[in-house]
Amino acid sequence: MNLLFAEDDALLAQLFQLQAESAGYQVVWAENGDIAVQQALSYQFDLIFMDIQMPVLDGISAMQMLRQLGYDRPIIAMSAENVAEEGFDLMLKKPLHWEQVQDKLAQFDVIPQLTLQVPHELRSAYAAHVEESLHQLQMLADSAKWADFSAIVHQLKGSAGSFGFEDISKLADKLQQTWATLSDEQKQARASYFLEQCKACKIK
Amino acid sequence: MQNKVKIRDQKILLVDDLDYNRQLLRHNLTALFSQHSLKHKAFSYFQAHNASSALMTFSLQQPDLVFLDIELPDGSGIELLKRFKQQKPDCFVVMVSGVSTLDNVKASIASGAASFIVKPFTADKILAVLKQFDRYYDKLLKTAG
Numbered sequence: 494m495n496l497l498f499a500e501d502d503a504l505l506a507q508l509f510q511l512q513a514e515s516a517g518y519q520v521v522w523a524e525n526g527d528i529a530v531q532q533a534l535s536y537q538f539d540l541i542f543m544d545i546q547m548p549v550l551d552g553i554s555a556m557q558m559l560r561q562l563g564y565d566r567p568i569i570a571m572s573a574e575n576v577a578e579e580g581f582d583l584m585l586k587k588p589l590h591w592e593q594v595q596d597k598l599a600q601f602d603v604i605p606q607l608t609l610q611v612p613h614e615l616r617s618a619y620a621a622h623v624e625e626s627l628h629q630l631q632m633l634a635d636s637a638k639w640a641d642f643s644a645i646v647h648q649l650k651g652s653a654g655s656f657g658f659e660d661i662s663k664l665a666d667k668l669q670q671t672w673a674t675l676s677d678e679q680k681q682a683r684a685s686y687f688l689e690q691c692k693a694c695k696i697k
Numbered sequence: 698m699q700n701k702v703k704i705r706d707q708k709i710l711l712v713d714d715l716d717y718n719r720q721l722l723r724h725n726l727t728a729l730f731s732q733h734s735l736k737h738k739a740f741s742y743f744q745a746h747n748a749s750s751a752l753m754t755f756s757l758q759q760p761d762l763v764f765l766d767i768e769l770p771d772g773s774g775i776e777l778l779k780r781f782k783q784q785k786p787d788c789f790v791v792m793v794s795g796v797s798t799l800d801n802v803k804a805s806i807a808s809g810a811a812s813f814i815v816k817p818f819t820a821d822k823i824l825a826v827l828k829q830f831d832r833y834y835d836k837l838l839k840t841a842g
Contacts, residue, residue, distance in 0.1 A: 531797045534813065536821035550799065558802065563812045563829030607820035610728050611721065619717045647768065651795030652718055654817030662817060 494603050495519045497538040499529035499555065500571070501547045505589075509542075512591045518598075526550030533559050538566065539604045543581070545572040556580050567601055611656055619656040620696050623649070627691055634684040642684065643672060660694040706739045707834070708760040712751040712777075713793070714770050719744050721818060722764060729824050735831045748772035752780060759785050762830055764814070767794040767801065775808050782809035787837055789830050 496518050500506045503524070510520045521538070523529040527549040533541055545552040553576070556568050560580045567582040576584050583597060626645050633642040650665035668687045675683055709726065711719045723742055730738040743758050745751035748769045755763070763781060767774035778790055789812075792805040797815040805813055811833065812826045 527799045530799060530802065531815070534797055534802075534815045534822070536819060536825060558806070561806060562802070563825055565825060565828065604821075607729075607824060609721075609818060609820045609823075610725055612724060615717065615720055615724070622717060647795065648715060651768075651816040652715055655718065655721055655819075659817075 494540065494598070494601075495521070495538045497521050497523060497529065497532055497541045499523040499526065499542060499547065499552065500544040501525055502544075509589070509594075512594075516595060526552055526555035529555050530558055533564060533566075534562070536566075540598070540601050541566070541568045542585075543568055543570055545570060545574070545576060553578050566604060569597070609655065616656055619652075620658075623653065623658060623661060623696050627688060630684070631688055634681065634688065637677065637681070639677070639680055643669075646672075646687075658694070658696065661691055661696075664690050664694070706741045707737055707762060708743060708758050709740050710743045710745065710751070710754060710758065710760040710763045710765075712745045712748075712764065712769070712774070713766040714746050716746065718766075718818075719746075722823070725818070725820060725823055726827070729820065729827055733824060733827070735827055737831055737834045748774075748777050751777060755781055756784065759788075761789060761834065763788060763790045764793055765790055767792055767796075767805075775804055778805065778808045778810055789833055791826050791830075 496513060498506055498509050498520055500509070500522070501524055506522045506524070510522060513520045521532060523532050526547045529541065529543065530550065532538070543552040543556055552570060556570070556578070557580060559568065568580070569583045569585055570576045570581040571585045571587055571589065573587040585594065585597065626649060630642060630645055633645070646665045646668055650662055650669060653659070653665065654662035664687060668683065672680070672683070711722055713719050713722070730740065743754050743760060745754045748771045751765070765774045765778060769777070774792060778792065781788055781790055790810050791812045791814055792810045793814045793816060794801055795816045802813050812829055814822050814826060
């Protein structure tokens with residue numbers, strides 16, 4: 494069972510992670526409500542534990558935002574106070590006791606994961622598109638046309654993962670994270686490195 | 698008039714600059730509609746590859762459900778979203794983006810988006826949106842009828 498644990502107290506989160514993982518659960522920690530919303534929207538979690546008092550975005554607002562966006566998986570509130578807001582599936586009183594948490598966890602089911610269907614021809618056509626994009630990127634890098642270069646990298650980041658080329662998506666994401674801070678000279682080196690890494694990925 | 702609303706196909710508009718993304722989305726929408734117990738599953742598809750063609754297709758077809766990429770080559774999806782909602786306030790618009798920052802999500806909700814999908818696409822994300830649309834459309838028909 495995959496759990497998302499949204500809690501700003503790092504020690505509490507570590508303790509929970511330790512206990513849950515030794516009982517066979519997978520846990521991802523989100524340190525505030527903002528990160529919790531972003532993580533939840535990946536739809537990888539069977540259950541979310543949501544602390545109420547968190548920085549950036551509190552647990553109630555995070556839950557309400559997710560519900561507004563149609564998120565229909567269980568969310569458990571954690572608080573020392575009573576929580577009356579509609580939208581939570583359960584309320585856990587803090588401090589948490591692991592035995593009690595485990596008891597509650599038994600009420601929830603693992604949500605079966607669906608597979609995205611990628612027809613063979615579409616995947617092949619997309620693979621050819623990636624090859625073509627890498628070729629274009631090489632030419633753009635050679636002529637230092639960084640705006641166009643960046644646009645294609647952005648497109649690869651968004652689309653490659655959907656077609657089963659997660660490696661390319663991840664490399665593109667990594668490049669994007671620091672791209673804006675680089676000088677033109679650094680961009681040249683970074684672009685070459687990126688293209689080498691992409692070429693090492695299995696695209697066919 | 699009310700009967701007409703009930704029997705006609707729902708119209709779905711897919712807006713993304715990359716043809717492969719639209720094909721992938723359409724293929725999986727069809728698959729999910731047929732596999733899951735959704736009430737509303739009669740549909741016809743329309744597609745657009747940029748903001749200007751999306752606006753034209755939207756005005757002509759008045760779709761019920763829109764998947765709208767935020768980053769379009771000739772404009773922002775959020776601006777487009779506002780214009781869609783002006784034309785057809787009950788239209789269910791799902792924003793699609795590679796960037797799931799809270800600002801993006803908040804701006805989308807504030808401009809009238811019903812949902813938000815973070816790329817890459819997964820079947821679970823798409824199904825969650827379809828279920829949400831199903832509930833929404835059901836309510837809409839009940840209020841209308």
